[in-house]
Amino acid sequence: MEKFIAIAVMAFAAGILSAAAGEFKSFKPGQIMPDNNGVHINAHGGGFLHKDGVYYWFGEHKTEGAGGNLANVGVHCYSSTDLYNWKDEGIALAVSDDESSEIVKGCILERPKVIYNAKTGKYVMWFHLEFRSADGKPNYTTARCALAVADKPAGPYAYVGSFRPQKGRMPTDGEVADCASIDKSFDDAQIDKVLANNNYKMLKGRGFAFVRDMRGKGQMARDMTLFVDDDAKAYLICSSEENATLQIHELTDDYQNFTGRFARVRCSDWNEAPAVFKKGGKYYLFASFCTGWAPNSARSYVSDSIYGPWKSLGNPVEGTPEQMRTTFGGQSTYVIPVAGKKDAFIFVADSWRPKNAIDGRYIFLPVEFEDGRLVLRWRDEWDLSFFDK
């Protein structure tokens, strides 16, 4: 027993020294990823910000056990200058003990993403919020995106509020042709019945959930990401319409609200886990199918405009049938553009462990471009020199 404790202490100390001294020099996808304290990084469903030479990683702080998928702590932040060695910056946005708060402890707070707004000098965090349910069980019917703002990258972030965007609005851009399909469970006669006495143009083929929420609470916003374009315009991209359709919402100049310009894309494709990046003037999107915490086959898309049409590039995974079926056991969360390297992008995915959420792993893999396609291949270990080839 004593020998075991001695080995554990040595391993822990080695972890501290390693991360603190910048000893990690590679990515080992799917393995424990120690921070500067030797503790496995706790930032799931993460997003990354690069500012003044430092990368910041924001993600869901999970706790032990199945209940650990609820937001018991908040959004955790880490910083790094090389993407291998991460320093714990603490909790950037804390859940509240105030029972009347929308982010009261026990709510669901997922996929936080942070962008910097040069006009205001503020750091703007958006995330997916589900209000705490009365019985304490996960309940995803709130389906809101929520906002928090800070003066410094690692926070503390002040909670602003939550939104169901575009109430009463029709989309202004996007794939009209692609969005001709509707929820299979509702035929035209039912939809016409639901919408009787209203005269919305383009009514047919707009989707029952879309129309319901346009008339009612505003659009659903679950799995989400943020993307800032070269012209500094920012977009919130989220799974909407009961997850059947992605919506792309332009944000206001301060990134803290919606302009009202938005598109519905890949209707009835059932995409979750969107992650967007841009290369050579084209927009690329990774996403997944909807199977809860269980992994499924990744999807990839390309478009000349952020608003679409988004053309499918198929499953980006090249590997064994099992790897293709499960995306190496992972689900996309973000694509990191590597600073200082041309056309270098890292696909980041979560390998969820729903029975012990805190033990979830991270998969970092290089994005390869082959014949206009995006390709992901498994690597037990790799480093950024990959992009110098």
Ligand code: DGJ
């Ligand atoms: C899949 C989503 O991508 C996750 O962020 C989370 O919402 C789970 N579903 C919950 O089952």
